[in-house]
Amino acid sequence: LFGDWQICFQTYIDLYNIQPDEHKIARAKEVMGYQINTDKNDYWWWADGLYMVMPVMTKLYKLTGDKKYLEKLHEYLSYSNSIMYDKQAKLYYRDAKYVYPKHKSSNGRKDFWARGDGWVFAGLAKVLKDLPRNDPHRKEYVNIYKGLATAILNSQQKDGYWTRSMLDPQHAPGPETSGTAFFTYGLLWGINNGILKEKQFLPSAKLAWNYLSQTALQKDGRVGFVQPIGEKAIQGQIVDANSTSNFGVGAFLLAGCEYYRFLTKHK
Incomplete structure (x- = not known):
């Protein structure tokens, strides 16, 4: 019962919705x-x-009509919020051991890991996509999502990317693509679905896409500047044009698809 082994269920359900076959979703x-x-x-x-796993819950609800999936979604997320959500910063710590002031960045600040908050932001977008409009907790989720969006907007660097430690750029300086791509996807999804105001958030999303398409994407097709597998911003860790990983590519594609949807709507 571990998320790493459950994320595949999202894809299995999507494939089932394209061509229903019970064995695809049985597990x-x-x-x-x-x-x-x-x-x-x-x-x-x-x-x-x-x-x-959050999107698995909403996808299974849509599939089965069993409201217990939505009830447990709220119960599990409430637990997560109790241990790693910072109500003041409106961002998520990677997990409880990084909560301030027990843990601090190298310059004594709250240490929010960009890819970690990217996971949450993108996950909430997927949840809101499938969550019923009349769900009793929808407003709560939208407020968390909007709070994240504003905090993300305010921590973007002038060249369009986000640093690994969002509120302490000097802790691990330079661009990081996976977090930036998840943020780009989440911002564009919110704009495309009328949750985020285009006037406020589109310039940030466009600036981020410019970084992704002009700096992160290499001439040979590689998606660079992706921090390797980890759980925090590491001082001195080299992340450069040759640094790539499958989750970075996936996040890049999510952002690209959502930007395409935006452009298609605004022809």
């Missing part, structure tokens, strides 16, 4: 059906897990 229904009937609520203890 997802078995595993998640079991999980929502346990008495635990601490499954999502790290930021990445929110991206991995």
